Amino acid sequence: MEDKLLSYLIFIPLIAAALVVFLPSKQAQFARWVALVATSLNLWLGAGLYFLFQGAEDTDGLALFEKQAWFTLDLGGLGQWSADYFVGVDGISITMVLLSVLIMWVGVIASWKVQTKTRGYFALYLLLTSSVLGSFLALDLLLFYLFFEFMLLPMYFLIGIWGGKRREYASIKFFLYTLVGSLFILAVIIGLYASTYHPEATGEYVGVERTTDDALSYARSVQEDVETGMIAQDQLVRKLDLTQLPDPRNTLVDSVLSITNHAHWLGWSLRGLAFLLLLIGFGIKLPMVPLHTWLPDAHVEASTPISVVLAGVLLKIGGYGLLRIAYPIFPDAAVSFSTWVAGFGVLSIVYGAYTALAQTDLKKLIAYSSVSHMGFVLLGIAALNTEGVSGAIYQMFSHGFISPLLFLLAGVLYDRTHNRNIADYRGLGQVMPKYTAVIGVAFFASLGLPGFSGFIAELFVLIGAFSSEFVPTWMPFVALLGIVLGAGYYLWTLQRMFFGPLQLRQSSWRESLTDLTPREYLLTLPLVIAALLFGLFPQWVLNLTNGGVSRLIEGVTNNQALLQLLENL
Amino acid sequence: MALSVLGVAAVLFRKRPGRAKVETSPGILARLSYQALFLDLFYQKTVVPFSVQVGKATNWLDSRAWDGLVHLLSKGQVVGAQLVQFADRYLVDGLVNGVAKLAKRVGHWLSTPRSGQIQTYLIRALAVTVLVLAILILW
Numbered sequence: 001m002e003d004k005l006l007s008y009l010i011f012i013p014l015i016a017a018a019l020v021v022f023l024p025s026k027q028a029q030f031a032r033w034v035a036l037v038a039t040s041l042n043l044w045l046g047a048g049l050y051f052l053f054q055g056a057e058d059t060d061g062l063a064l065f066e067k068q069a070w071f072t073l074d075l076g077g078l079g080q081w082s083a084d085y086f087v088g089v090d091g092i093s094i095t096m097v098l099l100s101v102l103i104m105w106v107g108v109i110a111s112w113k114v115q116t117k118t119r120g121y122f123a124l125y126l127l128l129t130s131s132v133l134g135s136f137l138a139l140d141l142l143l144f145y146l147f148f149e150f151m152l153l154p155m156y157f158l159i160g161i162w163g164g165k166r167r168e169y170a171s172i173k174f175f176l177y178t179l180v181g182s183l184f185i186l187a188v189i190i191g192l193y194a195s196t197y198h199p200e201a202t203g204e205y206v207g208v209e210r211t212t213d214d215a216l217s218y219a220r221s222v223q224e225d226v227e228t229g230m231i232a233q234d235q236l237v238r239k240l241d242l243t244q245l246p247d248p249r250n251t252l253v254d255s256v257l258s259i260t261n262h263a264h265w266l267g268w269s270l271r272g273l274a275f276l277l278l279l280i281g282f283g284i285k286l287p288m289v290p291l292h293t294w295l296p297d298a299h300v301e302a303s304t305p306i307s308v309v310l311a312g313v314l315l316k317i318g319g320y321g322l323l324r325i326a327y328p329i330f331p332d333a334a335v336s337f338s339t340w341v342a343g344f345g346v347l348s349i350v351y352g353a354y355t356a357l358a359q360t361d362l363k364k365l366i367a368y369s370s371v372s373h374m375g376f377v378l379l380g381i382a383a384l385n386t387e388g389v390s391g392a393i394y395q396m397f398s399h400g401f402i403s404p405l406l407f408l409l410a411g412v413l414y415d416r417t418h419n420r421n422i423a424d425y426r427g428l429g430q431v432m433p434k435y436t437a438v439i440g441v442a443f444f445a446s447l448g449l450p451g452f453s454g455f456i457a458e459l460f461v462l463i464g465a466f467s468s469e470f471v472p473t474w475m476p477f478v479a480l481l482g483i484v485l486g487a488g489y490y491l492w493t494l495q496r497m498f499f500g501p502l503q504l505r506q507s508s509w510r511e512s513l514t515d516l517t518p519r520e521y522l523l524t525l526p527l528v529i530a531a532l533l534f535g536l537f538p539q540w541v542l543n544l545t546n547g548g549v550s551r552l553i554e555g556v557t558n559n560q561a562l563l564q565l566l567e568n569l
Numbered sequence: 570m571a572l573s574v575l576g577v578a579a580v581l582f583r584k585r586p587g588r589a590k591v592e593t594s595p596g597i598l599a600r601l602s603y604q605a606l607f608l609d610l611f612y613q614k615t616v617v618p619f620s621v622q623v624g625k626a627t628n629w630l631d632s633r634a635w636d637g638l639v640h641l642l643s644k645g646q647v648v649g650a651q652l653v654q655f656a657d658r659y660l661v662d663g664l665v666n667g668v669a670k671l672a673k674r675v676g677h678w679l680s681t682p683r684s685g686q687i688q689t690y691l692i693r694a695l696a697v698t699v700l701v702l703a704i705l706i707l708w
Binding site: 354358 | 625
C-alpha cells in the first residue's frame with residue numbers, strides 16, 4: 001500500500017473519471033457519488049501520507065517515491081532520451097498534496113447541486129484532480145509538464161460550460177494566458193534536454209561499474225568520465241529528473257544552458273533568460289502582476305466550486321513551480337533576479353490590495369485579494385532564506401483554505417439572490433447572523449489577524465524579506481501597506497454589507513436570504529477550523545516543510561557557489 | 570495583584586471625574602483630546618479618499634490598460650490572421666492560378682495563329698531565337 005500510495009492519489013480520480021464517463025445516462029446522478037467516493041479516498045490517503053511523512057525523509061529529502069521506466073528513445077549521435085514515471089513527495093510538495101486532497105474533496109461537496117451535464121462535469125473535475133496531484137507529485141520534468149498542461153483542458157471546459165454570462169471570454173482568456181506560460185516553460189525544458197544528462201542512467205547505459213552502493217559517488221565517477229571525455233556524447237542518457245537537474249555538474253560544458261556558455265540574447269545570458277521564461281510561465285499561474293488579468297475574470301465567471309479549486313490549489317502550482325524548478329535549476333539567475341522577483345511580489349501585494357479596494361463585486365474583491373496574497377509568496381521566495389521560503393509555502397497552504405472559504409461564502413450569497421454586488425446589500429447580519437459570523441471570521445483570517453494561519457505566513461515572509469541580503473529593506477516596508485489595505489477592504493466590505501439596518505436592492509430577496517444550511521456548514525467549518533488551527537499550531541506545518549526548505553536553500557546556495565567556480569575556471 | 574489593580578481601575582472608571590471636567594471647562598487641549606487630535610477627521614479627509622482614488626486608478630489600469638493591451642494583441646492576431654488569409658487567397662492561390670492561366674493564355678496565343686505553313690513556324694522560331702540571343706548579349 002505504502003509503495004503505491006502516490007500513484008493511488010493520482011490514479012483513483014482518473015479511474016473514477018473513466019467510471020463517470022461510462023455511467024449510463026439514466027444513472028447520471030451517481031456521478032457525484034463516484035466523485036465523492038474518489039476524493040474521500042484521496043482524503044483518507046492524504047491523511048495516511050501525513051503520518052507516513054513524519055521523519056521519513058531520506059538524504060534526498062524524499063519521504064516516499066515511485067519510479068518506473070516510461071519510455072526510451074535512441075537518438076544516434078545524441079545518445080539516448082529516457083523518461084521515467086517518477087513521483088515522490090518531500091518537504092516542498094507535502095503541504096500542497098495535503099491541501100489538494102482537502103480542497104478537491106470540498107469542491108465535490110460544493111458541486112453537489114450541479115444539475116446540467118452532470119457526468120461531464122464530474123468527469124472533468126476528477127480529471128482535474130488527477131492532473132493537480134500529478135503536478136505536485138511529479139519528479140520528472142516531462143511528467144510534470146504533462147500534468148501541468150493537462151490541467152488546462154478540464155479547467156477550460158469547467159469554466160466555459162458551467163460558468164457565468166461571460167464564461168466563453170473568461171475560459172479562452174484563462175486558456176490562452178496559461179498556454180503562453182506553458183510554452184515559455186516548454187522552451188526551457190527543451191533547453192534543459194539539450195544541455196543536461198543523467199549521470200546514473202548514463203553510467204548504467206555505458207556500463208560503468210558500481211564500486212559502491214552510494215548513488216552520489218557513482219554519479220560523481222560518471223560525471224568525471226563525461227568531463228574527461230571517456231564517455232562520449234553519443235553515450236549520454238538525457239533524462240529530465242528533477243532531483244538531478246539542479247546539479248551543475250550534470251550540465252554539459254558549452255551547451256545552451258551551461259554556465260560557460262557566454263552567449264547573450266538582448267543582453268541576457270541564456271541561463272538568465274531561461275529563468276525569466278520560467279518566472280513568466282509560473283508567474284502567470286500564480287498570478288503575478290502584470291500577468292494576472294485572467295484571474296479576476298476566471299473567478300467571476302467560474303462557478304463557486306471551480307473558483308474554490310482555482311484559488312485553493314491551481315494558483316499554488318505557480319509558486320510550487322518556482323520552488324521546484326526555477327530556483328534549484330537556475331540558482332545563479334535566481335540570485336541575480338531576486339530583487340526583481342521581490343519587486344514583482346511587492347507590486348502584486350500593493351496593486352492587488354488597492355484594486356480590491358475599488359471592487360463592487362464581492363467575488364472580484366476576493367479574486368484581487370488573492371493576487372495580493374500571492375504576492376507574499378513571491379516576496380518570500382525571493383528572500384531565499386529559511387524564514388522567507390517557509391513563509392511562502394505557509395502562505396500558499398494558508399491561502400489554500402482561506403480563499404476557498406471566501407469563495408464558498410460569496411457563493412452562498414449568490415445562490416440565494418444571484419447577485420454579488422456589494423452596494424446592493426446592507427445589514428445582512430440581521431437576517432443571516434451565522435453567515436455574517438463565518439464571513440467575519442474568514443475576512444479576519446484572510447487579512448492576517450494573529451491567531452489565524454495567514455498571520456504566521458505573512459510574518460514569516462516579512463521576517464525573511466527583512467533579513468534577506470537579496471531583498472532591499474524598503475520592499476517589505478511597502479508590503480506592510482498591503483496588510484493595512486487588506487484590513488481596509490475587508491472591514492469596509494463587512495461594514496457596508498453586514499452591519500447597520502437591513503437594506504436590499506430588491507425586497508423580494510428578503511425571503512431567500514436564509515442562514516447557512518447544514519451542507520454549507522459542512523463546507524465552511526472545516527476550512528475555518530483549519531485557518532484557526534494552523535494559526536495556533538504552525539509547528540504542524542513547519543515540521544513537514546522545514547527539512548525540504550533547508551535542503552532547497554542549501555542546494556541553491558551550494559550550486560550557486562559551484563556555478564561561480566565553474567564560470568571562473 | 571493584577572485583580573486588585575483591575576478593581577481600582579474599575580472604581581476610578583465608574584467615578585469618571587475627568588469627563589465632567591471636560592464638559593464643564595473645555596480648553597484647547599481638552600477639545601483636541603476629546604476629538605482624538607482630529608486624527609479621524611484627518612484620515613477621513615486624506616488617507617481614505619487617497620486610497621480609494623488609487624484603488625480606482627489601479628482598477629482602471631487593470632480593466633482598461635492591461636486588459637486593453639491583451640485585447641489589442643488579440644485583435645492584432647485576428648487582423649494578422651485575416652491578412653494571412655488574404656495573402657493565401659490572392660497571392661499564393663493567385664500565383665498558382667495565375668501560372669495556370671498564363672500557361673493557358675500562352676497555349677491559346679500559340680495555338681491561335683496556327684496556319685499549317687512550315688515557313689511561318691520557322692520564321693517565328695527564328696524571331697524568338699534572335700530575341701533570346703539579343704537579350705543574352707545585351708544583359
